[in-house]
Amino acid sequence: MKLHKESKGTLTIVLIFTVVAGFFSIHYLKIWSLSVIIPLLVVLGLVLWFFRVPNRQIGDYLHDIIAPVDGKVVMIKEIEEQEVLKERCIQISIFMSPLNVHMCRYPVTGKVVYKKYHPGKYLVAWHEKSSTENERTTVAVDTANNARVVFRQIAGYVARRIVFYCNEGDEAKAGYEFGFIKFGSRMDVFLPMDTEILCKIGDKTKGGIDVIAKLKD
Known part of the structure; x- marks a missing residue:
C-alpha cells in the first residue's frame, strides 16, 4: 500500500505541527506531554489512513x-x-x-x-x-x-x-x-x-x- 500524491501538502502540515507541538510539550509539560503527543499521533495516523492507496488487481471490463x-x-x-x-x-x-x-x-x-x-x-x-x-x-x-x-x-x-x-x-x-x-x-x-x-x-x-x-x- 502506498500514499496518494494528493497527500503531500496535508501530510507535510500535519507532520510539521506534530513535531513542533511534540517538542514544546516535552519541553514544557514534561510527564504530561503524552496527553498532547498521543492525540497528535492519532491524527497523523488518520491522515495516513485517509490517503492510502491499496493495491488492487483491476480486470478488463467492457460492459x-x-x-x-x-x-x-x-x-x-x-x-x-x-x-x-x-x-x-x-x-x-x-x-x-x-x-x-x-x-x-x-x-x-x-x-x-x-x-x-x-x-x-x-x-x-x-x-x-x-x-x-x-x-x-x-x-x-x-x-x-x-x-x-x-x-x-x-x-x-x-x-x-x-x-x-x-x-x-x-x-x-x-x-x-x-x-x-x-x-x-x-x-x-x-x-x-x-x-x-x-x-x-x-x-x-x-x-x-x-x-x-x-x-x-
Missing part, C-alpha cells in the same frame, strides 16, 4: 459498470440528467466517509467526451440537491457499444477539495484512477435506462473491483 469509489450505495433512482444526457437515466450514488479510500476511478471503459468543473455550495453530501448545487465535477465517457455514461464527483460539508486529472479525448479504462476527493463526499453515476442494476441501497462498494451494473450489449 460492466465498476464501483468508482469505496463507500456505501445511498441512492438508486430514475432522474432527468440535465447537464450532459438531457434525458431520463438511472442514478447510482455512493457516499464516502472520511475513513474510506478516496481515489476516484473510471466506472466504464471508453473515451472521455466531456469534462467540466462547477463551483458551488457545500451541502452535506447525502443531501439530494448536492448533485446539482455543490462544488462538483462532471465527466462523460462514450463506451464501445455506443452508451454514454456520466459520473460526478461531489464535494460535501467536510470535503473542500476535488480534483480530476482526465481530459476530453482521453482513453478511459474501468477501475483506473481519474481523480480524488479530500475528506469524505459522494460519487454519482448516471446510466442508460436499459442498464441492468446489480447493486442495492446499503451495499458497501470497493472501487475498481465491485460490479454495480451492466450495460446492454
Whole structure:
C-alpha cells in the first residue's frame, strides 16, 4: 500500500505541527506531554489512513459498470440528467466517509467526451440537491457499444477539495484512477435506462473491483 500524491501538502502540515507541538510539550509539560503527543499521533495516523492507496488487481471490463469509489450505495433512482444526457437515466450514488479510500476511478471503459468543473455550495453530501448545487465535477465517457455514461464527483460539508486529472479525448479504462476527493463526499453515476442494476441501497462498494451494473450489449 502506498500514499496518494494528493497527500503531500496535508501530510507535510500535519507532520510539521506534530513535531513542533511534540517538542514544546516535552519541553514544557514534561510527564504530561503524552496527553498532547498521543492525540497528535492519532491524527497523523488518520491522515495516513485517509490517503492510502491499496493495491488492487483491476480486470478488463467492457460492459460492466465498476464501483468508482469505496463507500456505501445511498441512492438508486430514475432522474432527468440535465447537464450532459438531457434525458431520463438511472442514478447510482455512493457516499464516502472520511475513513474510506478516496481515489476516484473510471466506472466504464471508453473515451472521455466531456469534462467540466462547477463551483458551488457545500451541502452535506447525502443531501439530494448536492448533485446539482455543490462544488462538483462532471465527466462523460462514450463506451464501445455506443452508451454514454456520466459520473460526478461531489464535494460535501467536510470535503473542500476535488480534483480530476482526465481530459476530453482521453482513453478511459474501468477501475483506473481519474481523480480524488479530500475528506469524505459522494460519487454519482448516471446510466442508460436499459442498464441492468446489480447493486442495492446499503451495499458497501470497493472501487475498481465491485460490479454495480451492466450495460446492454
